[in-house]
Structure formats: structure tokens, C-alpha cells
Ligand SMILES: Cc1ncc(C[n+]2csc(CCOP(=O)(O)OP(=O)(O)O)c2C)c(N)n1
């Protein structure tokens with residue numbers, strides 16, 4: 001078993017929190033894990049990505065080779081396309097549809113979405129609105145994590161346990177909000193794939 | 196599999212290992228990708244319980260000297276910095292190799308090939324060789340952890356400082372690491388031969404001979420190091436030298452990490468020449484994979500005869516600049532790449548930008564507007580979030596070179612007759628390397644205006660404590676800035692007009708003036724509120 005994931009987004013959108021939960025889930029199952037993060041300059045509102053690799057056998061490289069990511073999980077639509085050459089031909093692209101507008105010449109949204117839908121395997125969802133129904137747009141990253149569960153080597157209870165480990169110190173309310181967001185994301189993703 | 200393991204960044208692994216190896220003090224100035232080493236120690240309960248020194252230093256040079264002082268009294272110390280920090284600390288560092296150490300001293304330098312967050316991609320292994328000390332370069336997080344113990348042992352065995360070189364991917368990648376048991380700290384003890392710390396020529400000459408004599412020992416240590424390995428392979432058409440993390444990129448290209456070629460893995464320097472010679476005797480061609488400059492590749496000439504075809508960064512097999520990747524390693528091995536999705540043409544670059552609500556925005560709005568009226572003026576700048584003032588809509592600054600250079604370059608330009616010369620500098624950068632330049636200006640009454648963007652933190656690197664906090668006015672006045680020409684403004688839109696007028700007046704003043712634009716970084720303020 002090996003799952004290579006590219007997490008994508010804009011600095012400040014919380015992709016590292018997604019990585020932390022997946023990392024904790026991997027540790028619980030005694031999988032090997034390597035996770036290359038981006039810190040520093042680009043965290044100031046620039047493009048950020050993280051390479052996350054999970055396997056039941058030792059992993060060599062911290063970076064994912066071209067054409068071998070099983071999943072691109074993005075919290076922003078344009079950012080999801082930035083790493084396409086890394087996606088395996090059979091891989092999935094799962095992204096939030098809501099653009100993060102901090103640049104002046106953001107490309108045409110329809111073009112972005114049609115390029116995403118032209119891929120063999122993709123899931124798009126409006127994570128921000130779903131997050132708001134959980135009480136805070138801030139958990140849209142967790143909605144996206146939920147949407148990715150069908151493509152991860154973890155069950156929903158395993159991810160839930162990881163969330164409890166990671167957010168344990170923040171209290172039951174925070175945990176529940178995050179779990180709700182994750183469940184909503186998973187449901188959306190499943191119904192998107194099997195309409 | 197990973198049972199007892201903790202997920203640690205390469206930086207975290209180094210920090211955890213140092214604590215576990217009996218660290219008594221860590222000294223550092225922040226700098227990507229090294230910052231998390233100090234931050235890990237600052238958060239560690241063990242470090243708190245032992246009261247390990249873990250406060251930021253004013254700059255990298257003071258950090259090295261403080262660590263050397265701690266080592267002098269027999270304790271284990273660590274200094275951390277990014278690669279360019281070592282330029283600042285070079286004097287202390289090179290001379291520490293001359294004096295040697297008492298308690299173990301590890302200097303951790305994190306290089307940034309591809310310049311993700313840096314002004315250049317210099318390779319610190321050259322500094323290690325220049326100072327003639329052992330250098331460690333881990334290939335994975337567990338090795339980084341284990342190495343720290345070896346590095347302390349070697350440092351104390353030969354009484355020399357040792358370097359540990361990380362690169363961005365090693366520093367900022369997480370993996371499972373298992374810990375050893377926590378060791379006691381060294382007890383306090385003074386050096387047996389204290390004169391070696393007094394580098395008068397008579398002692399320095401002796402110390403240099405001593406350092407030269409140690410070189411053979413260091414080579415011996417590299418040869419015997421368990422971190423360096425010669426692994427034979429059935430396919431003798433090629434032999435590979437892979438350093439540090441490049442070893443992983445090599446193995447990634449083979450099913451089950453089974454490389455068919457003979458490989459010399461290097462993770463400790465001086466270069467283990469004998470291992471390379473042994474491999475060379477069995478192969479015709481050699482490929483060198485290393486992150487950074489062609490450090491080993493250039494040395495091969497003196498290690499093996501020049502009839503070997505050597506490929507790497509020098510002959511164009513690998514790019515001369517930028518970091519390596521599994522794909523670049525694969526290409527160098529002549530492997531065919533998979534068919535991949537083409538690069539999307541619907542993406543545009545998304546460069547970093549100042550955060551919404553950042554005080555630097557208000558500062559640059561003033562500067563840009565005032566400078567429109569002074570077309571022959573020049574605004575130099577420095578390194579920090581405020582360097583983003585170089586980008587539109589501000590395009591307000593003409594330089595970003597090295598920490599502190601805004602003030603001194605403005606002085607040089609003023610010396611050259613530029614009527615209005617200014618330097619924009621952050622608070623942390625000011626105490627790192629700006630104060631001495633300001634003193635030069637004051638001594639010569641140079642007509643310059645120093646604009647300090649004071650957000651009470653080193654924001655660019657994630658909001659570490661700034662040594663300038665609460666002291667800027669006192670420092671400026673103490674250095675000799677006239678009270679009438681020290682303005683402290685609040686970086687808020689509602690004061691825009693007022694701030695502009697004050698700034699303009701000081702820019703036109705024919706002497707040294709300092710204008711402080713002050714407002715806390717909004718990210719740090721938000722974090723403070725979150726923590727309550
Ligand atoms: C010699 C050296 N050390 C460290 C760094 C890394 N570095 C770049 S900016 C910065 C912080 C600057 O803080 P400040 O001057 O207060 O500006 P701010 O980012 O807060 O606006 C640091 C530590 C560097 N580039 N060069």
C-alpha cells in the first residue's frame with residue numbers, strides 16, 4: 001500500500017492542519033509517513049503545497065515524483081491545477097470550488113472548473129458554504145479533508161480518532177465542529193461520485 | 196513498524212536529539228529553514244524542566260560566541276542559523292575552529308537550495324571545509340536524530356566545533372523518529388589548556404598546527420562513520436556518490452529501493468575518499484548526486500584519476516542550480532519518465548503578499564506618496580516582510596541585499612551625492628545588524644533617513660521575539676540621533692496625512708533622522724488573542 005498526496009492551497013488556508021490529522025492517522029496505523037511542508041516566505045498569502053506520503057513500507061524520498069500522486073487535495077481551485085504533472089494518470093483531484101482572491105488577474109473561474117472536470121477523476125465542492133453550516137468558515141479545510149476520505153487508506157472512525165488526538169486539548173466543542181465538517185465533506189464527496 | 200515513533204520535522208529531530216544528548220543551551224537567530232530547531236526547544240517540557248538556555252540571540256554572530264562561551268565551561272551547546280546567517284557569524288565560527296571547544300558544540304546550518312525563502316543558495320559544506328571541521332549531512336529524520344549524538348561525541352573527542360548541514364527538504368519534512376533515553380547534562384568544567392582560547396599569534400600558530408594535525412583524524416572518522424557507506428551493486432556500468440538527502444532521491448527511482456549500481460552514500464565529511472576509490476576501482480563512470488554546489492564533484496579530481504567520466508552538476512547532467520528531486524535523479528540515471536498530465540495553462544503565479552491589515556502597508560503608502568514628490572530620492576531596504584514593498588502596488592524600494600544593508604547603502608548613496616537617501620528596515624533587522632551602520636551615519640552626520648518598520652517581532656520567519664522590542668528609541672538616542680529628529684508614528688490609515696508630513700520633513704532634513712512606523716504585526720496580535 002502507498003498513497004501519495006499533494007496538499008495545495010494558499011498560505012494561511014490551513015493545509016498543514018489537514019496534514020497533521022492525516023499524519024496522526026498514519027501513526028495510529030503504524031504506517032510509514034513522510035511529509036514535506038512549506039514554511040517561510042510563501043506562507044505570506046502565496047501558493048503553498050505539502051507532499052504527504054503514506055506507505056506500509058519504508059519511503060525513500062520526501063518529495064513525490066512526477067506522475068505518481070494518487071491524490072491532489074486542494075482547498076482552492078486554481079491551486080489544485082498548479083501541481084497537475086504530479087498527479088498519477090489514475091489519480092483523483094479533490095478541490096474546493098471557492099477561489100481565494102488575493103491577486104489581481106485571477107483566471108476565469110469557468111475555465112478553471114472545466115479544466116478540472118475534464119480530468120478523468122475529480123471531485124469539486126463548495127467547502128466554504130458547508131463549513132459555514134458547521135458554524136465557521138474556518139473549518140472549510142476540514143470539509144476538504146472529509147471529502148478526501150474515500151481516497152485515503154483510513155476509515156472515517158480512524159480519521160475521527162486522529163482528530164480527537166490532534167484537537168484534544170481544544171475542547172469538545174472544537175472537536176465536534178471539526179468532525180461535523182469532515183462528515184459533511186465525506187457525504188458530499190460520496191454523493192458527487194455516485195449521484 | 197513505527198510503534199514508538201514520533202512524527203518530527205528534520206529540524207525537530209535535531210532539537211529533540213540535542214535535548215536528549217544533554218544540551219545545556221541553544222543559541223540562534225531565526226531564519227528559514229532553521230527556525231523550528233529553537234522553537235522546538237522552546238516548547239519542550241524537558242528543556243523547561245532543565246532550564247536549558249533557549250532564548251533568541253540578537254544575531255548569528257552573537258549566537259555562536261554565546262555558544263562558545265557555554266562550551267568553554269564544559270557544557271554542550273548548539274547554534275542554529277540559516278545559511279546566510281553563517282556569513283554574519285563567519286568570524287566567530289572560523290576562529291572557534293582555531294580555539295576548539297570544551298563542551299561539545301554543534302553548529303546547525305540550514306541551506307535553502309532553490310531559494311524558497313532566501314537571497315542565495317550558498318552551500319555551507321564549503322564553510323565547514325574552510326574552517327577544517329567535520330560536517331554531518333543527514334539523509335533522513337532518524338539519521339538526523341542519531342547523528343547529533345555522534346556529532347557531540349566527535350566534538351568532545353577532538354575538542355572541535357562540528358557542523359550539521361540541513362537543506363530545506365530535510366529541515367521541513369516530517370517523518371517517524373524513535374528517541375533514546377534522556378542523558379544528563381555535562382557538569383561545569385574549565386578547559387584543561389586555557390591558552391588555546393587566547394588567539395595571540397603565538398597561541399594561534401600552535402592551534403592552527405593542531406587543527407591541521409587533526410585533519411587526518413577527521414578523515415579517519417568519516418571513513419569509519421556508520422553514516423557513510425559503500426554498497427556494492429551488480430551493475431558496474433555506473434557508480435554513484437549520493438550525499439545527504441540526495442541518497443533518498445536516488446533510491447526512490449528503484450523498486451523496493453533496490454539500486455543495481457554500486458553506491459557511496461555520504462553523510463559525514465571530510466569526503467570519505469577511500470570509499471570512493473574502492474568503488475571507482477570497480478566501475479567506469481561516476482555520477483555525483485548532491486544538494487547544493489558541486490562540492491564533492493569538484494573534489495573528485497584529487498581523489499580518483501581523471502580518466503573516469505564524472506557526471507553531475509558540472510557537466511550539465513544535473514542542473515547547476517536549484518534543489519534536486521527524485522525526477523532529476525531519475526533523469527541523470529537515464530531512466531524514462533512516466534507520461535504525466537501537462538502543466539495547466541489556467542494557473543497564474545500567486546506571489547506572497549503583505550497580509551490584509553498589515554502595518555507595513557500603511558508605512559509604504561506614506562513612503563510611496565512622499566517619494567513621488569522627491570523623484571531624485573532613493574529608498575533602500577532590507578530583509579523581512581517589508582521587502583514585499585518592492586512589489587506593486589508600492590514598488591517603493593530599490594534594494595534588499597543582506598541584513599542591515601538598507602542603512603549603510605543609503606549612507607553610501609548619500610555620500611555619492613543623492614539628495615534624499617533613506618533606508619527601510621524592520622525592528623529585528625535593526626538590532627541584528629542595523630545599529631552599527633546607524634552609528635557610521637551619526638559619526639559623519641550623513642543626511643539619511645532611517646525608517647524603522649516596527650511590528651514588534653521578526654514576522655517574516657513566523658513571529659519570533661525581537662531583540663528591539665521596547666528599546667528602539669533608547670538605542671537611537673543612545674547612538675546619538677537627535678531627539679527632534681526621532682519620530683515615532685503609528686502605522687494606521689487614519690494618521691496617513693499626519694505621518695506623511697512628518698516623514699517628508701525628516702526626509703528633507705540635512706542630517707540623520709529616524710522615523711519609526713509602529714504597529715504590531717496582525718498575525719502575532721491574532722495569535723496572542725487566540726492564546727488569551
Ligand atoms: C543573516 C540573516 N539572518 C536571518 C535571515 C532570515 N530573516 C529574514 S527576515 C527576518 C526577520 C526580520 O524581522 P524584521 O526585521 O522585524 O521584519 P518583519 O519581517 O517583522 O517585517 C529574518 C530573521 C536572513 N535573511 N539573513
Ligand code: SF4
Pocket residue numbers: 044548549550552553554555580650654655716717718719
Ligand atoms: S506577517 Fe505580520 S508583518 Fe508580515 S505581512 Fe503579515 S501582518 Fe505584516
